[in-house]
Amino acid sequence: MTSTDHPRRTRIQQEKRELILEAALEVFSTNGFRGSTIDQIAEAAGMSKPNLLYYFRRKEDIHETLMQRLLDTWLAPLRELDDIGDPLTELRSYIRRKLEMARDFPRESRLFANEILQGAPRIMPLLAGELKTLVDEKAAVIRGWMRAGKIARTDPWHLIFSIWATTQHYADFDVQVRAVLGPNRGGDGRFEDAARFLEQLFLDGLKPKT
Amino acid sequence: MTSTDHPRRTRIQQEKRELILEAALEVFSTNGFRGSTIDQIAEAAGMSKPNLLYYFRRKEDIHETLMQRLLDTWLAPLRELDDIGDPLTELRSYIRRKLEMARDFPRESRLFANEILQGAPRIMPLLAGELKTLVDEKAAVIRGWMRAGKIARTDPWHLIFSIWATTQHYADFDVQVRAVLGPNRGGDGRFEDAARFLEQLFLDGLKPKT
DNA sequence: CTAACGTTTGTCCAATCGGTCAAAAATTTG
DNA sequence: CAAATTTTTGACCGATTGGACAAACGTTAG
Numbered sequence: 001m002t003s004t005d006h007p008r009r010t011r012i013q014q015e016k017r018e019l020i021l022e023a024a025l026e027v028f029s030t031n032g033f034r035g036s037t038i039d040q041i042a043e044a045a046g047m048s049k050p051n052l053l054y055y056f057r058r059k060e061d062i063h064e065t066l067m068q069r070l071l072d073t074w075l076a077p078l079r080e081l082d083d084i085g086d087p088l089t090e091l092r093s094y095i096r097r098k099l100e101m102a103r104d105f106p107r108e109s110r111l112f113a114n115e116i117l118q119g120a121p122r123i124m125p126l127l128a129g130e131l132k133t134l135v136d137e138k139a140a141v142i143r144g145w146m147r148a149g150k151i152a153r154t155d156p157w158h159l160i161f162s163i164w165a166t167t168q169h170y171a172d173f174d175v176q177v178r179a180v181l182g183p184n185r186g187g188d189g190r191f192e193d194a195a196r197f198l199e200q201l202f203l204d205g206l207k208p209k210t
Numbered sequence: 211m212t213s214t215d216h217p218r219r220t221r222i223q224q225e226k227r228e229l230i231l232e233a234a235l236e237v238f239s240t241n242g243f244r245g246s247t248i249d250q251i252a253e254a255a256g257m258s259k260p261n262l263l264y265y266f267r268r269k270e271d272i273h274e275t276l277m278q279r280l281l282d283t284w285l286a287p288l289r290e291l292d293d294i295g296d297p298l299t300e301l302r303s304y305i306r307r308k309l310e311m312a313r314d315f316p317r318e319s320r321l322f323a324n325e326i327l328q329g330a331p332r333i334m335p336l337l338a339g340e341l342k343t344l345v346d347e348k349a350a351v352i353r354g355w356m357r358a359g360k361i362a363r364t365d366p367w368h369l370i371f372s373i374w375a376t377t378q379h380y381a382d383f384d385v386q387v388r389a390v391l392g393p394n395r396g397g398d399g400r401f402e403d404a405a406r407f408l409e410q411l412f413l414d415g416l417k418p419k420t
Numbered sequence: 421c422t423a424a425c426g427t428t429t430g431t432c433c434a435a436t437c438g439g440t441c442a443a444a445a446a447t448t449t450g
Numbered sequence: 451c452a453a454a455t456t457t458t459t460g461a462c463c464g465a466t467t468g469g470a471c472a473a474a475c476g477t478t479a480g
Contacts, residue, residue, distance in 0.1 A: 012447090012457075030328055034245030038438060051458050053439065110327055113382070117320055117327070118240055120385045127389035135390050152414065157391060158407035162376045165383075169375035172323070175330045179337035180345050181367060197368035204362065204414065222427075248468065260470085261428050269468065421480105428475065437466065446457065 017055050020045045021069075024062045029107040032114045033063055033122075060122075067115065067123055070108050075131070077101060078160075081138050087145040088203060095163055095198055102171035103191045109171035135160060163202070170194055227265050230255045231279075234272045239317040242324045243273055243332075270332075277325065277333055280318050285341070287311065288370075291348050297355040298413060305373055305408055312381035313401045319381035345370060373412070380404055 023044035027036045038059055042052040056062045077097040081090055102109055120127055139156035146153045170177060170191065178186040185193070233254035237246045248269055252262040266272045287307040291300060312319055330337055349366035356363045380387060380401065388396040395403070 010448095010456075016457090032242045032245050032324075032328070035242050035328070037436080039436085048459060049438090050440085050460080054457070057439090059438065113323070113327055114242075116383050116386050117323055118242070118245070120389075124385070124389065127386055131386075132390050132392065152410070154410050155403055155407045157395070158404055159411075161379060161383075161387060161390075161404075162408070162411060165375040165379035166372045169371060173326050173371075173375075175334070176326050176337055176341075177371060179330075179334065180342050180371075182342065185367070193365055194368055194371075197365045198372070200362070200364050201369075201372060201411070226427090247466080249466090258429060259468090260430080263469065264427070267469090424477100424479085426475100426477075429473090431471090431473100433468105433470075435467075435469105438464100440463075441461090442459105443461105444457105444459075446455100448453105448455070450451105450453080 013055065016047075019047075020052055020055055020062065021066055024066055025107050025111060028063060028066065029110040029114065032118065033059075034118075064122065066111065070112060071123070071126060071130070073105070074101070074108065074112060075134060078134060078138055081141065083141050083144065087142075087150040091142075091151070091163075092199060092203060095167065095202060096195060098163060098167040099170065099191065099195055099198065102167050102169075106171035106174060109168050113168065113172045166198055166201075223265065226257075229257075230262055230265055230272065231276055234276055235317050235321060238273060238276065239320040239324065242328065243269075244328075274332065276321065280322060281333070281336060281340070283315070284311070284318065284322060285344060288344060288348055291351065293351050293354065297352075297358075297360040301352075301361070301373075302409060302413060305377065305412060306405060308373060308377040309380065309401065309405055309408065312377050312379075316381035316384060319378050323378065323382045376408055376411075 020041065023046075024036075024041045027040045027044055031040070036059075038049055038052060041062065042049045045052060056065075077094055080097070081094050115121075115123055135157065139160065142151070142156035142159065145151045146156070177190065180186075181190055230251065233256075234246075234251045237250045237254055241250070246269075248259055248262060251272065252259045255262060266275075287304055290307070291304050325331075325333055345367065349370065352361075352366035352369065355361045356366075387400065390396075391400055
């Protein structure tokens with residue numbers, strides 16, 4: 001075994017497949033699945049359409065591979081949410097990590113958003129399975145913190161939703177955010193502003209009444 | 211003049227155009243612009259494709275009409291945000307109104323989200339113009355409340371973003387929300403749960419330190 | 421009735437779609 | 451080197467796309 005991946009592949013196949021997936025991420029994330037064409041992806045990857053189809057038989061195969069890889073990376077921050085540390089610190093760093101992902105991987109966020117928006121036809125089983133299991137597990141952790149009086153009592157699931165929504169907003173709605181903030185405040189500093197705001201919003205809202 | 215609209219139109223034209231727009235809202239909001247076909251819209255509207263094209267010359271015309279109408283309705287809650295009442299009450303009812311729109315007009319929300327996700331190619335001028343103006347105006351109102359000590363000091367723009375994000379999340383990511391909450395908690399009551407959670411999150415976070 | 425007008429449809433078109441295939445080109449292997 | 455294998459490409463296919471168009475149909479006014 002030369003690699004960690006399933007099928008036996010040459011070095012060229014590894015590289016070209018990676019090239020295609022990178023191009024497909026760009027195209028799919030801005031046009032959605034049905035709105036993207038193989039030609040677009042092929043051109044973005046710098047190869048001919050039949051050549052691309054030599055590495056991925058069908059358009060759906062590219063999208064599927066992309067989504068599988070995505071979900072792992074995407075849920076990593078939530079997996080790290082741990083029962084060990086201080087609850088407020090844990091939540092604060094979860095929010096920070098999630099916001100950093102929105103900043104550093106906006107295309108992945110938009111790819112995911114596109115899929116969900118259109119009814120998640122290709123990843124629904126993952127949502128109801130793997131994702132629900134993970135969220136339920138972490139919701140139980142958060143509930144434990146509430147029972148221990150470490151954070152204010154509220155709905156853990158909706159708390160997680162609100163963290164997802166507020167952080168991913170800066171990736172998915174980036175165009176709108178920049179348009180509204182204008183050239184000055186919409187520059188590179190907007191993520192630091194967002195981080196400061198979100199920290200205040202969530203922490204002061206979650207702080208137990210003493 | 212028989213109507214309030216621009217061009218002179220017969221009664222049948224008014225009705226059929228409305229029928230088409232309703233069908234197009236359904237199709238565009240779930241497939242995006244490029245992912246939707248005229249045939250799909252025509253079938254959903256119960257008419258033939260050439261017949262549909264008799265009322266709207268181009269596919270883009272339907273989308274454009276839809277977006278123009280949408281923006282007014284969509285920004286209505288924010289326009290109502292007023293300097294008159296009690297600041298915390300004003301913000302709380304803004305959040306409630308926005309959440310009600312996510313519940314009652316999810317297709318409109320998804321249509322808008324689709325457009326923004328794909329870089330807002332068709333409504334960018336509106337974002338940088340009308341929308342920015344309105345948000346800046348309301349941000350000034352909120353800033354006034356902060357200066358008066360009525361609510362905690364924070365970034366008004368990002369506060370508005372966070373309200374948009376958290377409320378629209380229940381329309382745009384509805385599939386995911388229901389999948390994660392499961393059959394019991396994901397039923398009709400999920401919006402009331404969300405309303406309770408959001409009220410707690412925002413109000414306790416915005417309450418001035420006394 | 422008929423003429424005028426508004427509405428609907430069947431047919432057609434060029435462009436584009438996802439995908440195939442055989443052959444050429446490049447690379448690896450002996 | 452030559453043979454075997456992998457990679458790349460041009461040409462092509464049927465299906466679907468957005469849209470055009472003239473003919474047919476329905477309705478109403480005189």
